[in-house]
Amino acid sequence: MNGAESLVKTLTDQGVDICFANPGTSEMHFLKALENPRMKSVLCLFEGICTGAADGYYRMKGTPASTLLHLGPGLANGLANIHNAKRASSGMVNIVGEHSASHLKYDPPLTSDIEGLARPLSHWVRRVESPQSVAWDVSTAIAKASEHPGQIATLLLPGDASWQEAGDAAALVPPPAAPQIKRPEPARIEAIAKVLRSGEPALVILANRATRGRAVELAGKLKAATGCRLATQFFTSRIERGAGRVTLERIPYAVPQALEFLKGFKHIITLETTEPIAFFSYPDKPSLLKAPGTVVHKLAEANEDSEAALDMLLYALDAGSATPVLQARAEAVIPQGALNPASIAAALAAALPEHCILVDESLTTGRETMGLTVGAAPHDLINNMGGSIGYGTPVATGAALACPDRRVFCMVGDGSAMYTIQSLWTQAREGLNVTTIIFANNSYAILKAEYANMGAGAPGPQALAMIDIDRPSIDWLAMAKSMGVPAVAVDSAEGFYKAMANSAREQGPTLIEVRLY
């Protein structure tokens, strides 16, 4: 068994059985090792698709995927979506090919400081020093990636460590211990219970694992027992929401609206997140969004167990038997006529099938209207946590591979879609159940608003030319066709509804161009 085979064996032995790959010459032995039938390898035509797909996979499965990237530039192309994954607390194991040590000293053209490139956005970086060590190295990477919150683990694999004999080191690596999640301190729980008993207005902000499964239900009990309100940040890694679930409010994105939303609370209680901060800085707006005098209490730190924290808090309040209010199913009304944020949200609410996954990268369209889908069939909502554009279609790709029996709807602005549009090809190749919804307004529309928010006034012709992406407008039907994805364009609310509903009845990917221009 050579080093590459030892690596793939260890990955699969420890449950990492998917690899999003964009290989190069130095990874040929790794490719050969991918013949291992326990490993599914998925080709992506750009590395940002690999890392974004690994993020989407983790968000749905909760266990890390691996990526295969070609040297420093291959890693660099994946970094923007690694940034987003890191901010989403998604774990992943990146395998980055590297020149053999004997070759590296001559500084061949593809040489770069891979550790230097990896470190700013990885929690853990290691260079494999020998084929014998690779099994231990990747086992450590998997353990790191599997921590709570998920970590970015990046392993550099020199060519000679791939192709040289590794012996049976892979057989000697012990199975990974189950990740331990820290429980919060009882004293902290007692202090927060006291706050909630006071009856002063309190907002509980939930994030990461707290927005899923039993934790949300427990939060609902807390609300029922104490009258606190429940919210998420504007962006959340994954929320289980919709009919039959406890509904979490959403803190607005725009600074003035966020200030308004938060002004009445005497207390903010956080689970796996921080107090609300503005996404960007603006000349005349604050960074911290809470009202003066609001006190912030950390119920669970990012690395702690929110479910345990909520259990402990409910116990302290003697509220474990409270009955949470569950979201009612809103009557599905198929909207008619013009496309606008409200009719788009209504069409979504009516069309979303039960247990679908909604990946949202629509920065303007739908930004303030997602609340209208809260009474839709139960579904998972995924947001961009790092703010780097081009996360949507790769994350949708990975989510669809994690959950092959659930349809993924990926809502993305036309400007955003163009960063990583190569996702469509992987969706076509793998026959993934992804409906890509392109909101085509021929513009980085969000920047028009931000230009004004920044106090820069109305954009002049040159600035507008950098914001509008017409001249030429992108032909989305041709774009989808170029990569083998069937597509349809709609220009009415009922057309949008119908296209979504149709896509949910078919197998495989589809693209809907929603014409807003």
Place this chain on the structure above:
Amino acid sequence: MNGAESLVKTLTDQGVDICFANPGTSEMHFLKALENPRMKSVLCLFEGICTGAADGYYRMKGTPASTLLHLGPGLANGLANIHNAKRASSGMVNIVGEHSASHLKYDPPLTSDIEGLARPLSHWVRRVESPQSVAWDVSTAIAKASEHPGQIATLLLPGDASWQEAGDAAALVPPPAAPQIKRPEPARIEAIAKVLRSGEPALVILANRATRGRAVELAGKLKAATGCRLATQFFTSRIERGAGRVTLERIPYAVPQALEFLKGFKHIITLETTEPIAFFSYPDKPSLLKAPGTVVHKLAEANEDSEAALDMLLYALDAGSATPVLQARAEAVIPQGALNPASIAAALAAALPEHCILVDESLTTGRETMGLTVGAAPHDLINNMGGSIGYGTPVATGAALACPDRRVFCMVGDGSAMYTIQSLWTQAREGLNVTTIIFANNSYAILKAEYANMGAGAPGPQALAMIDIDRPSIDWLAMAKSMGVPAVAVDSAEGFYKAMANSAREQGPTLIEVRLY
């Protein structure tokens, strides 16, 4: 004048009058400053297009362009082509937006260690500390980028340094001094003259500025006077070649052929490059390609003046009046029938118009046949120096903006084209005279050869699935249409010739799919 205006004024005052931009919220004041009529701003839909275009611009103009990138992830998306530019000795000034210092401390979602990301691939990195300092900072960046060889200068621009008052600092920045280029030591010249006088077989390897203009002519004199041979590495930043010029041989890419090419030389004399090294390491092949016993002599270091070195050497040899052999114009024969590397090269040789620019990212097709175009009309040939895939179409975009009166032919494999295909949109918007030639073999064909070269044998089904990019095959006519570029597909040598000749008669971009499957 605010900081952003001061920055743009300084750029244009000092001759940097083009900006390849992909802006975000934190760069809105920079966008406003781009209204400056002396600055041309070019929107790119992905940051790798910005940085690749800046590379192409420098290769043709010899002066740096600027880029505008959005925070750490925007820079990250541009890094792969920054790597290629760095290896091509191309200077560029990257302006990277950053949060205001007052906001940064809250670690908002788009925060990352931008300096950490920039450093591995930049020669110079600085963070603007105040609006007053921005003019000096960017002036220093321009001076750095303008050195010989060109340098990557990366300047971080916090939002508040953009929007706050800068005063008239920009008016006080002195004009840049002309970059000084070091002359080689006379003693070294004398030693090399002695080698050449000995009559022992010698190969002169030219790179960077030595492959252009008068330096090539001087090398031709050297060859005529001493019998040395002249060559380039397999990849060169830009070569002026074709009929009427001194022809430089090309050291082969594949290790066995390179060893064979180099085996007869007792001496290797280098200008702005190193001795030949293999691009990758292979289990049973050497990294250093020269024959045992070959002595390497540096005639000009990377930062020295090759033209001066050649002048000095010719003077030492009393060979200044030697007559170089100039390349004869090969009779243009329009090939007929099947497409293969030879007929493709013949069609190119016949179709290339005088003074066109040929950007080559065709890794398999044409790799060993570019020699057949050496008797074509005089043209410039540009190669990928860093080995990071996806350099071709962005570099062609920048080259076309640098030389609007010359047609650019960009030869690119289908696999390579998909990394940065968003270039087509910028070419359409700007009406650039670029003919993109897609060699469509539905495969990362080079990897099939490399799999065997690595000693991995014949690829199995899983490995093949990671190398073939059929299922689905990319519809290049639809891809071009999606971004507003007219396109044609050809499946014969005469069809290929005709499509190229047609494109050279029209204005604006076009795409030719060369069907090899």
